[in-house]
Amino acid sequence: MELDLNLKYGFIKLKNMSSFIIEGGHRLKGNITPQGAKNEALQVICATLLTRERVTIENIPDILDVNNLIELLHDLGVEINKIESGVFTFKSENIDISYTETEEFRRKSASMRGSIMLAGPLLARFGEVVVPKPGGDKIGRRRLDTHFNSLMKLGADLTNDEKNQLIRLSATKLKGKYILLDEASVTGTANLIMAAVLSEGETVIYNAACEPYIEQLSRMLVRMGARIEGIGSNKLFIKGVTSLNGCKHRLLPDMIETGSFIGMAAMTESELTIRNTSIENLGIIPESFRRLGITIEQRGDDLYIPSQKSYTIDSFMDGSILTISDAPWPGLTPDLLSVMLVVATKAKGSVLIHQKMFESRLFFVDKLIDMGAQIILCDPHRAVVIGLDERFYLRGTTMTSPDIRAGISLLIAAMCADGVSTIHNIDQIDRGYQDIDKRLNELGASIVRK
Template sequence: MSSFEIEGGRFLKGELEPQGAKNEALQVICAVLLTNESVTISNIPDIIDVNSLIDLLGCLGVDIDRHTRHECTFKAENIDLTYLQSADFKKRASSLRGSIMIMGPLLARFGKAYFPKPGGDKIGRRRLDTHFIGFEKLGAKFVFNPDEIFYTVEAQHLKGTYMLLDEASVTGTANIVMAAVLTPGTTTIYNAACEPYVQQLCRMLVSMGAKINGIGSNLLTIEGVSELGGCRHTILPDMIEIGSFIGLAAMTGSEITIKNCRVDQLGIIPFAFSRMGIQMDIINDDIHIPAQDHYEIDSFIDGSVMTIADAPWPGLTPDLLSVFLVVATQAKGSVLIHQKMFESRLFFVDKLIDMGARIILCDPHRASVNGLNRETPLRAQIMSSPDIRAGVALLIAAMSAQGKSVIHNIEQIDRGYQNIDARLNKIGANIRRI
């Protein structure tokens, strides 16, 4: 197990380039299974979760030409479906939640798909009903083996249909869309997720020959086609990493410029940080955060305490709530952080309380933060990263704290952030991997 040793309280200055979006990469890489032609994907983040998915596709029979660490050409011409029943597949797939999205393409192209119970972050209930109900609506038969915790979907004939998703699941929407593009007839998906990741997936599928209307909305209409071809696709910058860098600049009082952000795809993220009192200048497609000695949280018009809550897109992504919570600890004022989607994602606040933060965990979904206004810096601590997003939030807290902190289990951070220590050290951080 690796750890980060962080010397906090350092002023950072320089430019950071965001990596490719992890959540988009997991979707579009699964989509290469929909065709036997070559698909080239650029701006792939070099992180554990994405590399594990690429390795899994290689074991499944996909021919992979890795031009660089950030660009690959995939050719899914000779798929070995027997591999899906192997112990190696069960081990690899169960450790990576995003690989659940191979099921839609395999079902559409080969009429069958198998999958073990997926792993991933332990952040609360993350049910898969949306995926399988969608497959059943298209005509597939779903079987669950409780002894092996193994899922099977099979269909001799799929047929387009209308469906109302029980929740606007991003991965559920992606899986169903990928199944529907090769399904005869018209499929209408209402209450679809419309995050930029899903929009990018749909645009990639259209470039492969799919017929999808309503991209960017929660109502998708798909006319099934008989086959898809190859394409080239470029992944967006990772908006979660961009938000993490904004929070880092504020917490450390640093001056950072985030380059090539695709600001048009960030939704309300910049506005939400501005409500925390963080100044930002958007220059073309870059975000410049000037050094600020203090930042003050807004209140509502009636003077009541500000609430920062997650919501389905175009609302605030839940992946950034951990960063907002940490940023609030050194702000002036109070805020209620309301994590609606996952009931275990706020459980890392005990570590921040040990560092001196004034936080009351109201219940599994809500935390009240009374900012210290930099009057008292956070204290260095020895901690362990519970998941990807809490891990980077703790890293930000440690970089603002006085003294030397240690974060264990940083494999969790590496799952979502490529070479984060080396990149931050280049602009003045002191992070040592041990």
């Protein structure tokens, strides 16, 4: 595997597709701390473009998606310095907006979905931006209408270059307006907030996403001098200002990692303490795992999962089969449904997993079926899992990770399976999980990177 060491920022970028070799059946024991939140990092790093002053961000995870975005900002002219592990400063004083017209910018932007959140801040500050069609997970249709329609309502003109798959936005001056979002898109809300804070007049955003990471972005912008009311609700009131200041901001722990570790502990019959989880920002995640029969104890800001030989899926009060589905916050995040589906394969009982928000996220279940899981894929959105309990164990096999969340789910399955499993294309996992093999091996796992 060829590595390109970026000495300036101190992180490693994987160039060739790698694999994990996992020996199943090893129990984990000890403490593990979630990394900084990936989705929040992508938002607040883009927000540093809104000011000429220095912004310090702490607890940044060393993962591919975030590292690629940091590199893209550097190419735009942002002065970036690594203070220590996970702590960076960003100073967007000398931005080369002409770089957005280059083929290199288009190529790099198109490789990551988080690049779409450059649109709001660059448009608000410079009056123009070029947006290539972004990349990211192949988990179904993820439309961008919410982003562009909202920016157009603030006064932006849009030109669609279908041949080159480019969107051009320009505006002499953005002006605040009442905007009812057609969906509570997280990245769409983030983009609109970042554009609105420098717009003229007041912007009202109704049906806004209100998850903790949007709260974090909003509070960071307020510390920078933005005027935002209604933070934490689905109706935001933003009075535009002419400029923003620098600030210091610390990322929340990643709730998806926390949920993934709960699933790992359950599947491998492990005793695990997940440290510093920011429990008040986990929403219904712990309770959703409890409904699968997993014992979770709250100890201060830590979650303790004792070793369990087996766990039984709950049912509804009328005795009908349990349904677990995703929903906009404060509902269950869709990023954890893949993990919960895997966890259910070893439980006692049955559950319907209903993935409402993305239509292709359940297509990895064929790999679990090859491992011996009993799953009925009803359609692109629904799967019935019949828990095997101790009647049968998953068996090791060779798989390929299709996206971040399916990748970590397959890793969890492999860790509890009989025999050895191989997971190819683990760059997908590295996009969202920092040093996951090293951290789990320290707890007793057997994972080799090839």
